[in-house]
Amino acid sequence: MLNINNLHAEIQGNMILKGLNLSVKSGEVHAIMGPNGSGKSTLANVLAGHPDYQVTTGEVIFQGRDLLTLSVAERACAGVFVAFQYPLEIPGVSNVQFLKLALNSQRKYRQLSELDALDFLQLVKTKVQQVGMEEPLLYRSINEGFSGGEKKRNEILQMLVLEPQLAILDETDSGLDIDALKLVAQGINAFRNSADSGQKPGIILVTHYQRLLNFINPDFVHILFDGRIVKSGGPELALELERKGYADLLPKAPSTE
Ligand code: ADP
Ligand code: MG
Ligand code: MG
16 A cells, blocks of 8 residues: 655755655554654655655655655545644644544545534544543644643544544654553554455554554564664564664664774
């Protein structure tokens, strides 16, 4: 469903992604780990279509289409979802209104009829329960005054409502206490196993911590370093990383002598 070939991307003239390759098939979970500053969030932003990032070389094919030519809105409607590392607060826009608008825009793009208010509310309340969120949060402004854990859970709620084909979750586990982590993992697992919309989704899970992978067993683990995937393996790679740290697993810097 997703093929990233030789992706190079820069921000303000700094090359951050330097030839990244990744293939994700429907139903697969790919964990991406890597030291701070290696380009994990840059990858998420480039896939979302963030305007500050310029792709200089390479291609991204999503379900047979050139993703990079689509606008941010088209990508979202086509089924690409990004849960951001730092979810934005949007004062004045209620969470529930936003979800309804987003879902119905997507349905319109796919030439489906809009959900009426009642059906929508029923759907969203089921999803709210799945992530263990307090219902009153639906009626507040998006993320405004939400705790860190509530913001992360709200990202997962958006994902469950929109049922994307490809979900990129950028450090959704960071800043969560153990109970919130379990709920978020539960929500992601429910989504992973849902195929009511036909094809199973592909998931890219950016994380620093093995602990999330205790709850969500990935099919593949990749280490992103200096803008490239330098090592790939199965779940055992994350365990090895936890034991040894990056120093032992990363390519050594070339000697300058
Ligand atoms: P990660 O998510 O792996 O920690 P990022 O993708 O956030 O890494 O960042 C990769 C590199 O890009 C870092 O060195 C960061 O400082 C740089 N970077 C990110 N945003 C900008 C920006 N707006 N301007 C310049 N450099 C940036
Ligand atoms: Mg980081
Ligand atoms: Mg990051």
